[in-house]
Amino acid sequence: MDEKIKNLFDYIKNLCESDLNRIIHFVLGMAPVNEQLPDRPSCPYCGGSHVIKYGHKNGKQRFLCKDCQKTYMHTTNTLTANSHYDRLVWTGFVRDTLYSETMDDSAERFGFSHQTAFNMRHKVLMALQDMLEKDPVSLSGIAELDETFVLDCYKGAPVPECTGRKARKHGAKAAKRGISNEYIAICTGIQRDGGIIAETVNRAKPSSDELKEIFNGHIAKDTLILTDGLGSYNVLETLAGCTVVDINHEACRGMFHLNTVNSLHSYIKKTYVHYRGVATKYINRYNALFSIAFRCANDMKDTLFAALSCIGQTCYWHSVKDVRNYQLVTL
Numbered sequence: 001m002d003e004k005i006k007n008l009f010d011y012i013k014n015l016c017e018s019d020l021n022r023i024i025h026f027v028l029g030m031a032p033v034n035e036q037l038p039d040r041p042s043c044p045y046c047g048g049s050h051v052i053k054y055g056h057k058n059g060k061q062r063f064l065c066k067d068c069q070k071t072y073m074h075t076t077n078t079l080t081a082n083s084h085y086d087r088l089v090w091t092g093f094v095r096d097t098l099y100s101e102t103m104d105d106s107a108e109r110f111g112f113s114h115q116t117a118f119n120m121r122h123k124v125l126m127a128l129q130d131m132l133e134k135d136p137v138s139l140s141g142i143a144e145l146d147e148t149f150v151l152d153c154y155k156g157a158p159v160p161e162c163t164g165r166k167a168r169k170h171g172a173k174a175a176k177r178g179i180s181n182e183y184i185a186i187c188t189g190i191q192r193d194g195g196i197i198a199e200t201v202n203r204a205k206p207s208s209d210e211l212k213e214i215f216n217g218h219i220a221k222d223t224l225i226l227t228d229g230l231g232s233y234n235v236l237e238t239l240a241g242c243t244v245v246d247i248n249h250e251a252c253r254g255m256f257h258l259n260t261v262n263s264l265h266s267y268i269k270k271t272y273v274h275y276r277g278v279a280t281k282y283i284n285r286y287n288a289l290f291s292i293a294f295r296c297a298n299d300m301k302d303t304l305f306a307a308l309s310c311i312g313q314t315c316y317w318h319s320v321k322d323v324r325n326y327q328l329v330t331l
Contacts, residue, residue, distance in 0.1 A: 011034070045068055129285055137291070138218055155279040226245050231248070
């Protein structure tokens with residue numbers, strides 16, 4: 001198997017650039033990067049079509065909307081807005097993000113600094129968050145709900161004195177056995193054949209109020225919810241009109257299992273270790289990534305790429321300042 005993989009990589013390295021791009025976009029289900037951009041795109045601010053060309057800015061065509069008198073470019077309100085890198089670089093970087101490549105690996109591949117890779121990675125993650133907020137997941141049919149735990153992390157910053165502990169080295173374990181205040185809970189819900197929800201609002205076990213905050217509006221009526229017996233989940237019956245079943249009380253398991261959500265937890269933990277931890281304040285950004293990348297949903301890839309490359313009134317663009325303060329987790 002190792003020899004086959006080596007031969008595959010050797011073959012890919014010898015491909016010409018056009019053939020390599022064709023394979024990447026076929027695998028990702030994306031439109032070609034060199035697809036012709038519209039000659040006069042509709043205004044991203046008012047949606048108007050009465051548009052004229054209005055010179056150039058930084059080598060890019062600028063447009064003027066005659067309806068709202070605002071100027072814009074092909075990249076306005078997209079991930080590539082105010083970026084020095086073209087769509088091909090961004091497409092490759094989005095691919096790396098979805099497939100859990102480290103920022104340093106991506107930076108080396110595309111030839112930019114670690115800080116640039118950090119900013120681009122978090123712009124992609126914030127776009128994923130925005131997508132899940134604008135088109136929220138609704139669990140239906142049979143869904144499995146459970147929580148998993150990862151160590152808190154202050155990667156890139158001093159450990160606050162209030163934590164009462166010293167900084168850990170990579171790979172170190174918690175000072176106390178079992179679930180303690182060193183652990184961050186990631187509450188997850190996964191439909192057997194559909195969407196995924198992953199969000200962090202607490203340490204330790206989630207309370208009824210915290211589960212309401214996470215799953216309110218995300219569970220369809222008459223959904224069968226499978227849990228491991230944590231009593232807090234029973235609040236969802238009155239909240240969403242669903243049925244909550246404790247699999248530990250079922251004499252004959254059959255379909256009553258949590259194998260699907262356990263697979264999601266395994267993926268989250270492996271990816272977390274691969275990243276050598278994720279700063280806790282950014283954990284919900286990565287939860288959005290975990291929710292989408294676990295099943296490599298092709299429709300979400302298409303949506304993300306459309307947001308990256310197609311002008312429109314829906315804005316997924318964030319500034320470098322947003323990277324530092326947009327929807328941070330404070331526990």
